Amino acid sequence: MPPCARRFLFVLTAVAVAQGFPADAAAQSLLRQTPNIPDGLAAIPWNLSVQLPLRLTDTPADGVALRDVTTLSFILALPLRLSVGGRYSPSSTVVKREIGELELFGRFLAFEQDSGSPVDAALQVGYNTVAGSLDGELRVSRRFGPLEIIGIGRGMTDAFGEGEAGLAAGAGVVLRPLPGSIPAALVGDALWLFTPNLDEQLVWSAGLQLALPLTPLSLSLLVANTQTTTLQGSTLPSDELWVGLELAFSIPTGAYFGLHSTKGESREATRVPPAEPARTERVEIEGFAFRPLRLVVPRGTTVVWTNRDKVVHTVTAEDGGFDGTVPPDRSFQLTFERPGSYPYFCEPHPFMRGVVVVK
Known part of the structure; x- marks a missing residue:
């Protein structure tokens, strides 16, 4: 079976698993994020959120006509607006001379618009084990009715395994055209990478996010010039165009442990x-x-x-x-x-x- 077919089968299996959970195993919805700026905001304490992005490109490499990259993302929400998680991509080539990528991170939601603050603000600090890099992101966003504006700043002590630090800044937009009628959003983002040794420094993505009624799933159809959703993977621009989908759901693990x-x-x-x-x-x-x-x-x-x-x-x-x-x-x-x-x-x-x- 071709690798991309195995990846697609993996995603379909995840859908079947998610559908096997009761209805209260609700999704950590994709409606508040863009493909390159994952949601770092509040979630129900002790719920485990799972996201499964699959991206494909038809640019040939090493004799392979259709290539794909999958990422497994998991986040455990904790009390006090804290969360911990990780992202793993077995086929990522973000870090030079290495195949695969693993990122472990923690997040803190410092301010929340729903609690009276003028903005949502979250800080993420993580470690990319393949690059040997300490990475961080500050995410600030504000909702204006159906429109949400997101701004981010990122830093990496060793960007893409090149031995140099990297900085990036950018913005994203989430628009819900029919916010009270259809759970859908049009999203996009653009980031600029401040690393002079790269030919391409603009990172971008766009997508359609959908929450599926009567199911615990939310779905993203996307296009981007990035491979994975780790901080390094969603900051490194590619010469290739990647298209794909992403699924998200969460498991109420707190209920299983009496929390x-x-x-x-x-x-x-x-x-x-x-x-x-x-x-x-x-x-x-x-x-x-x-x-x-x-x-x-x-x-x-x-x-x-x-x-x-x-x-x-x-x-x-x-x-x-x-x-x-x-x-x-x-x-x-x-x-x-x-x-x-x-x-x-x-x-x-x-x-x-x-x-x-x-x-």
Whole structure:
């Protein structure tokens, strides 16, 4: 079997595996990222997010007419807006004279627009084991309705195994043309690499991101002049044009280790609120997302979810302890009586996730 066929079979297998998870194994959605600027923002604590990019080029090399590069990306979200992860590409040629690439990293979400900050800001620090390089990225973004603008700066102590440090800066755009009706985004980015020993220094990509209703998957169809999604791989420009797809989903690993509430706990901890609740916090359902994604409240707080989209959503506990249907321009509310972590999702759109943390 040709290598590219094996890679495609690998992606199809991943789809089958993801579909085997329950609906609450929702996607770490691709709707807030571009192909060369992976999302470094918030996720549900103790969920494991998986992304599988596959890129192909028809530029011949070493007697191979159609070449492909796959990358396995995994990120474990932790409390305190921290996450750790890695990316591995067995066929990457980003680092000269080496085949394969492995990056291990940690992230910290310093500021969050949903929590009242003017921007989202995340810092990533990692180590590329093949290049022997300490790499970092600062990502700052802001949403303006259906439009999100992203700016990044990157640094590498040994860029592409050449023995020299490298710097890069760039920007990305995410546009959701029908934010309340269709979970899709048009995306693009451009980066400039400040390394004088390279002939090509402009890095770019464009794509269509789709979250698939009734499934735990989100999908990207993309074109780029880069091979992989590591910091080095998404910073090194190529003379070749690469096209491909990327799949994303996540696994609620916290539920398997007792880090999330159980069904009985959710039922006992929540109740229909009184006519005039003493304390109220609000979650907006807008653009196929819960805002804020993570809400921390004291016990006895009533949480009100209001649907600003044009389609029906639900607020469904990951463990099935509570479930509410929220039509457009309507609300659903619950009072949380006991401390704990209560993850939830939207049943028709499982890539939509949120969590209420009761102190």
